[in-house]
Amino acid sequence: MTSHTPTICVINPNTSTAMSEGIATSARRVARGEILIHTSRHGPASLEGHFDEAMAVPGLLERMIETERGDTRVDGYLIACFGDPGLAAAREVASVPVMGVAEAGMQMAAMVARRFSVVTTLARTLPIAERLLHEYGKREQCAGLHACELPVAAFESDDDSVYDTLLTACREALEADDSDAILLGCAGMSELAERLGDTLGVPVIDGVTAGVALLGAASATGYPVSKRGDRAAPLAKPLYGAFEHLSRSLS
Amino acid sequence: MTSHTPTICVINPNTSTAMSEGIATSARRVARGEILIHTSRHGPASLEGHFDEAMAVPGLLERMIETERGDTRVDGYLIACFGDPGLAAAREVASVPVMGVAEAGMQMAAMVARRFSVVTTLARTLPIAERLLHEYGKREQCAGLHACELPVAAFESDDDSVYDTLLTACREALEADDSDAILLGCAGMSELAERLGDTLGVPVIDGVTAGVALLGAASATGYPVSKRGDRAAPLAKPLYGAFEHLSRSLS
Amino acid sequence: MTSHTPTICVINPNTSTAMSEGIATSARRVARGEILIHTSRHGPASLEGHFDEAMAVPGLLERMIETERGDTRVDGYLIACFGDPGLAAAREVASVPVMGVAEAGMQMAAMVARRFSVVTTLARTLPIAERLLHEYGKREQCAGLHACELPVAAFESDDDSVYDTLLTACREALEADDSDAILLGCAGMSELAERLGDTLGVPVIDGVTAGVALLGAASATGYPVSKRGDRAAPLAKPLYGAFEHLSRSLS
Amino acid sequence: MTSHTPTICVINPNTSTAMSEGIATSARRVARGEILIHTSRHGPASLEGHFDEAMAVPGLLERMIETERGDTRVDGYLIACFGDPGLAAAREVASVPVMGVAEAGMQMAAMVARRFSVVTTLARTLPIAERLLHEYGKREQCAGLHACELPVAAFESDDDSVYDTLLTACREALEADDSDAILLGCAGMSELAERLGDTLGVPVIDGVTAGVALLGAASATGYPVSKRGDRAAPLAKPLYGAFEHLSRSLS
Amino acid sequence: MTSHTPTICVINPNTSTAMSEGIATSARRVARGEILIHTSRHGPASLEGHFDEAMAVPGLLERMIETERGDTRVDGYLIACFGDPGLAAAREVASVPVMGVAEAGMQMAAMVARRFSVVTTLARTLPIAERLLHEYGKREQCAGLHACELPVAAFESDDDSVYDTLLTACREALEADDSDAILLGCAGMSELAERLGDTLGVPVIDGVTAGVALLGAASATGYPVSKRGDRAAPLAKPLYGAFEHLSRSLS
Amino acid sequence: MTSHTPTICVINPNTSTAMSEGIATSARRVARGEILIHTSRHGPASLEGHFDEAMAVPGLLERMIETERGDTRVDGYLIACFGDPGLAAAREVASVPVMGVAEAGMQMAAMVARRFSVVTTLARTLPIAERLLHEYGKREQCAGLHACELPVAAFESDDDSVYDTLLTACREALEADDSDAILLGCAGMSELAERLGDTLGVPVIDGVTAGVALLGAASATGYPVSKRGDRAAPLAKPLYGAFEHLSRSLS
Structure with missing residues (x-):
């Protein structure tokens, strides 16, 4: 070893x-x-x-x-x-x-699930995520891209409403996409991944870890x-x- | 930790x-x-x-x-x-x-190099490798697929001629493809990866490790x-x- | 001749x-x-x-x-x-x-229609059908993939409810996809193809024939x-x- | 029956x-x-x-x-x-x-071989064949496109030199592409297909038949x-x- | 100059x-x-x-x-x-x-917007537009294809109902596709482009200009x-x- | 007007x-x-x-x-x-x-030719050009990417050897790719485009113009x-x- x-x-x-x-x-x-x-x-x-x-x-x-x-x-x-x-x-x-962290998260998602949904902050950043999916050869495995419409800065707070908004967006993404996992689209969401995964019962992947x-x-x-x-x-x-x-x- | x-x-x-x-x-x-x-x-x-x-x-x-x-x-x-x-x-x-090991090797190759060459055993297995490259979203990063035309069983031996044949095939692949790394296309080649890498001066990736x-x-x-x-x-x-x-x- | x-x-x-x-x-x-x-x-x-x-x-x-x-x-x-x-x-x-029969059915569908819908048994088999569409170069011609959620074994019976369930799934697929034909996604559905085609008024293709x-x-x-x-x-x-x-x- | x-x-x-x-x-x-x-x-x-x-x-x-x-x-x-x-x-x-006949020949080629070479008349028609390969989902299965540079009208004659020129082009295509079969790229070549196949020992496909x-x-x-x-x-x-x-x- | x-x-x-x-x-x-x-x-x-x-x-x-x-x-x-x-x-x-005009319109659309919707005459022409999007490398930038179901000849008239029908189709396309611009899918619509653009507040592109x-x-x-x-x-x-x-x- | x-x-x-x-x-x-x-x-x-x-x-x-x-x-x-x-x-x-200028040059090349070759400065920049071809939907129309291996700064000089080196690279690209036009891969080459085009007899496109x-x-x-x-x-x-x-x- x-x-x-x-x-x-x-x-x-x-x-x-x-x-x-x-x-x-x-x-x-x-x-x-x-x-x-x-x-x-x-x-x-x-x-x-x-x-x-x-x-x-x-x-x-x-x-x-x-x-x-x-x-x-x-x-x-x-x-x-x-x-x-x-x-x-x-x-x-x-x-x-x-x-x-996008590359890492997409790769990890492909290891633990077949099709994942991306849930990110503002919708204006979705084209950036979509380009990366193509670049890293993961577009086929992404079932959909979604925004919770909270700014990045919101994730510096511990406010429960931030968690709740993200949780709702993840739930809607899973249902809309019939997907197997969530990939969080912001490094600032990292600390919420574990709790989201426990609640949702699917892998919730964070690019930092x-x-x-x-x-x-x-x-x-x-x-x-x-x-x-x-x-x-x-x-x-x-x-x-x-x-x-x-x-x-x-x- | x-x-x-x-x-x-x-x-x-x-x-x-x-x-x-x-x-x-x-x-x-x-x-x-x-x-x-x-x-x-x-x-x-x-x-x-x-x-x-x-x-x-x-x-x-x-x-x-x-x-x-x-x-x-x-x-x-x-x-x-x-x-x-x-x-x-x-x-x-x-x-x-x-x-x-193909999936793992292709993923690792993408982490340490931009374009890699696959060097495998018999040419008849190349279509299998090519299909996997497509399936894993790595076809664009593969610069070429090559066979050394030794059967899998040859790699159970320590014979220097086996190493030499593989080394030659890797050298030819790097030159033909102008690539940045080698991905070995057989689990049986695993133990030779390190020595090949030292000799060739490029990453030589083995799917087992x-x-x-x-x-x-x-x-x-x-x-x-x-x-x-x-x-x-x-x-x-x-x-x-x-x-x-x-x-x-x-x- | x-x-x-x-x-x-x-x-x-x-x-x-x-x-x-x-x-x-x-x-x-x-x-x-x-x-x-x-x-x-x-x-x-x-x-x-x-x-x-x-x-x-x-x-x-x-x-x-x-x-x-x-x-x-x-x-x-x-x-x-x-x-x-x-x-x-x-x-x-x-x-x-x-x-x-998937390869044959997809090819025949491409001969008699521009865009077809696949209707198969259980949803868990849809990724298999989707991979084959890519492999055979027919992904563009498939307008959608659907499951009737009856197991394969159900199609060994002559029960009218089996036919009815499949008919409903075909109807829903045609409407959802605005497609031109149905491709049945199970060899066990073969004997129902002709009756479905007569009822639906579009080509209903079976891979066995x-x-x-x-x-x-x-x-x-x-x-x-x-x-x-x-x-x-x-x-x-x-x-x-x-x-x-x-x-x-x-x- | x-x-x-x-x-x-x-x-x-x-x-x-x-x-x-x-x-x-x-x-x-x-x-x-x-x-x-x-x-x-x-x-x-x-x-x-x-x-x-x-x-x-x-x-x-x-x-x-x-x-x-x-x-x-x-x-x-x-x-x-x-x-x-x-x-x-x-x-x-x-x-x-x-x-x-292009569509039919490409489909038949895919049934009897994995990778085929197209051999057609004048090089200026190659872009037409290439577009059709894309349209019919067969680009991946075509190993290469080649012209024998005889005009279509040449194939109305029984002249042995016409056969010989086409045979040479087929041989060169098989070698250059390392392919498994030939697809003839002109309906006028139809009558030569059988003789070419016998000589070359690989499937030589003609779109008319x-x-x-x-x-x-x-x-x-x-x-x-x-x-x-x-x-x-x-x-x-x-x-x-x-x-x-x-x-x-x-x- | x-x-x-x-x-x-x-x-x-x-x-x-x-x-x-x-x-x-x-x-x-x-x-x-x-x-x-x-x-x-x-x-x-x-x-x-x-x-x-x-x-x-x-x-x-x-x-x-x-x-x-x-x-x-x-x-x-x-x-x-x-x-x-x-x-x-x-x-x-x-x-x-x-x-x-399709080629020109698609190219101009790509210059002034990221994702455009095509709005054309009869639905039966949509497959033609879709093939051209692929051929010109613009399929990714097209967010959706729509028909207003007016025949081409309708656009020879100055009737306000023609304008209104097209306007409604454009509005529905923008909403359904969440797109950034409209590309008009008929040369006969050319004279309406400017008025549509003023009303809709997004670029409305016409292939003729x-x-x-x-x-x-x-x-x-x-x-x-x-x-x-x-x-x-x-x-x-x-x-x-x-x-x-x-x-x-x-x- | x-x-x-x-x-x-x-x-x-x-x-x-x-x-x-x-x-x-x-x-x-x-x-x-x-x-x-x-x-x-x-x-x-x-x-x-x-x-x-x-x-x-x-x-x-x-x-x-x-x-x-x-x-x-x-x-x-x-x-x-x-x-x-x-x-x-x-x-x-x-x-x-x-x-x-890459986007503009690629678009103009597609207007005046079917397949173009890119000739740029140093080989290390070729992956950048290749990514842009994909992004702009022009990869299929690019017949090959080539480097003349002169640094960008060389094109600030009027030295004839700079022109000659670029001319040679363009000639080699046209022959290797059997292409119809040259796209110059550096804004600094702009002033040489016209002279190159006159000499080579094919369109030589510069992204600045x-x-x-x-x-x-x-x-x-x-x-x-x-x-x-x-x-x-x-x-x-x-x-x-x-x-x-x-x-x-x-x-």
Whole structure:
């Protein structure tokens, strides 16, 4: 049996430390080793659309580059936003496996169920989830995409009405789709997954726990990550303007 | 951190105990908990085509049903043949996650590389691998399918010429496909993966280690498996003829 | 004009001789030549899921191998279960064309209508039908998949309520899908097809008659079947356990 | 057993009666009943592109409408040009099944082989064949598309060099594609299919014989054709200009 | 800035000059240069199915060949029927870009909205629209296909009830599909687009204006059209029967 | 005829003003109205991978927001980098049509040719182009993707060896793919397109000119852009860190 316990670095690409704490709690529940949690210092406090994601990515990459340049060995990175912002760029930067919580959740859903329903925050983010389903080869296994129409920030609260609204949306999704499982479409919903699963009697999957577990699995096998093609390190060149300090002599 | 260490039951659907031993060695290299290894008592000693797989599936299911009926708690099952024979039937039978080594290997390959080449035994099995790529949503990520034209049984030997033939096939696949990783298309190749990877300098993925690690990840999350739709337990009814003892009052 | 009349061997992969009789009656209605009907001696009396199918396949292949080894020249084989169990394995074994009733029914439906609805027995078998639609390139032409929720065994009875339940399901499918034809999703429904068609005024297609007719067409052309790639005869090797007598010196 | 022998009406959409004769010879070789052969009176003597096909379709429909208005009962129509020109329009006009030789050949190829190569006349017609493969759900089963670069008219001659050129193209296609069968991409090649098959040792499929056999199969089942949706009869309305005599009070 | 203003030749493939006038009015509203409008002299006065389209294509090509043979330089052709009849043949004939109004409308819809609903005349034409969506790679962006069940001829009238019926169908489509825009599925609806858009508050796209604008864009770039493969000029050969005067010494 | 001439705002998302000048020259060659050219102030001087694109997007959006907040009316935006970075985010921000040069080039290529080859800079960017082909529904029309292995910066020079290298790559692509046209995969290649086309005798398409022309077409029709779903304006919320000044009270 392998003895090394993996250190997984979870990066919250929004700037909400409250949300980071919730994510860390979930992550630690399933981790075999240590969880590092980083919060971005740039961009919005919640990601609810393409613009929000675009503005968050440099801050996410900044935290990852700091980690790569630092002294702590990390065995995998998890991007803790369901749109998996910056995933391809992060795979250029990192020397170890990187996953997004959407990718991880979709993969875990496919392991424990045949057809799952996605339940996310605002409807305007559904096209993002749908594109990822296609990209990860999971569109056929998704029975439907649904929004509970609560903003991301609502999930920083412990208010029962938040839980109730999400529960209702999950119930409606299961019935409308005749599906076998729920995939939660926001890292901020992570702490509610277990309670929802107990109530609904079907697997309720959260990408944070799925991602930490899957990255642990990748680490256990000992396979290196490919650094060829579009996963090769970024070319060395100066950056101008706001993120000059990330200029790549690093690569 | 989770303290329960998962017990993974690996079932070799062919009747070769020599191959089972090799598979067990690989499995144990990455397992966090115990590995149970079962060998089928029915069918051919190697699976190299649709007929071979079809004749092997009842023996595979027999071993799984024995395990389900037994006293040892199991946290996941791995079907140790690259065609993933009987996977859908096994998911009806089992109460915990089931994976095939093709499914697991393809998923792991997608985590550590963008485009992988499959290198398997005989060319006549390539259509089986190709169908699975479609089924698991990974056809786009497979850069090519190749056969080394050694039979499965060859991989029970330690003969260097076997390793050399496989190495050559992997090299040719990487060059022909301009791919980023190799996925080995036979559980019997498992013990050669690490050496191949060291030599080739790219990830060489083996479904046995991938499957044990991924089932461990599924177990770590604590998600139940769905038992709805076509994953519900088989209907209770008598079986006639050779496998009467598997008649389902069990379900 | 061709004078040879083809002999079609229909194999019922479940063990119900009552169902075999009904199937034979339908088959003979459209056959130009002789119909041989064989019933499996192993597995369940009805196939309603992946496990049932998996346990039925060796018995199906046993009957086919007996026929291949026998003295009666056969011009085509039809697998009389809508899941087309064992079709790929059967194509390795047989020296003449093999079809499944799902494949035949879907093909015939595409000849007489643009969009058809599938109406089958239990909902748990719908994923099997859906996979076959993809495999045979007919997913686009299927307007919807429906279950009447009667078990296969119900269709061994002449009870009018069985007919009525199926009729209602067909009516609902036509309306829900706005489709042009019905494809019956169980070989056991074969004898009801004509009456349903007369009542509904749309083509109601049954895979048994479709299959017998299409295999007759293949025979009429005189084309050999390909025995290359994954349709080559199984490799010669011993089988252990329950089906040792099918060990392949045959190939 | 059914006693009615079907009458199949084969329509050659080009104006070459020499080609019609060859087609009729092939058709009669496999027909169980009578073959009617009609030749278009409008358009080019050979169809080698979109323009040729477009100009040929009204003449094809004219012959079909004449037949529908006539006294001879017909059990099916076959459009004897590999581009299947006018197929959808013909299905509006006809009260019985209609097939094109491309559709029929692709379907027959899928019955006797896993992967086939198409070998046609001029390369400029390959996009037409490729579109039909997609439309009929057979793209995955086509291993490659090839042109022998002889014009359609060449196949009206008995010249051995024509046979030799086609044979060479078939051999090259089988090798380049590693395929299991050949599908001939021109109705004019029909009479050469048997000799090519004997020489090459793989199924060499011709859409004319395939179509006659498949339409016979459709007739044997007794299923009506759907006349709903886009297969309903054309709306009654006047036609102006060249084809005024086809104005539809008929429908 | 470019100074040449493009001349676009719009061909109405039905024989209704009333409809041609409406189309010309729309076309001129967006054109930077001159609009030539031609009406076919053969076939039906409205195209509502495959037969209608097939009978209209030779007349359409006749007008195009006359134009190609004439003295007026044309910078692009637009086929003004939503089924894009004869588009591939027209691209063989023409020396400049050719578009159909369905193609143009779908492309413009993709520029101004993410998901559009198609609203057309009679339901029997919906399969034609659906095939074009696939062919042009826009199926994913179409949220639904709907018919207002008014015949094409209705749109030659200024009757308010025609507008009202179409408006209602558009409203229902937007609601049923939760879509972002309407694409009108008939060239005859062109003059109503602007009023519908003002009322509905979403983009209401008409293929005539879209096509004139896009052909103007193609002309502005100065790119030649490819005349290779299936866009090469038709082979020179005689035509027999009704369209003998189009025999191709032209090519 | 329409009299308003559209103002198109072209944004170069890299920081190279030299490249912006070349792009502006091309854009003005086909524009009917005014061209505004903006250069990003943040990120790398050339975009050659996911990281480069990710770091460039905020600077691109900054320029667009400045323009939206400014006094100059703009009729369309063109993102002048072949990866179309930030396109979805830009469509949230903008009130008029937005295109990327890859999207525009692929669309224009489909108008003037059946199958095109993409020729881009470094091979590491090919996966980006391939993803866009899928996203825009143009994968089937792309015959192949090729790299000339010159960096983006090389195209700022007038050196003949740069032209020669690109010409050779285009020639090889046409031959390898048997394609009908070339699509240049970098905005920096724009000024070379015309010369390449003259030399090669096939359409050589550049996304800058294509995009300016297509945005002009969209403007000519007068259709508004949809601001629903994932094209709605970003939610109003503060941005932290580097781009705080883009905080959205704007929306």
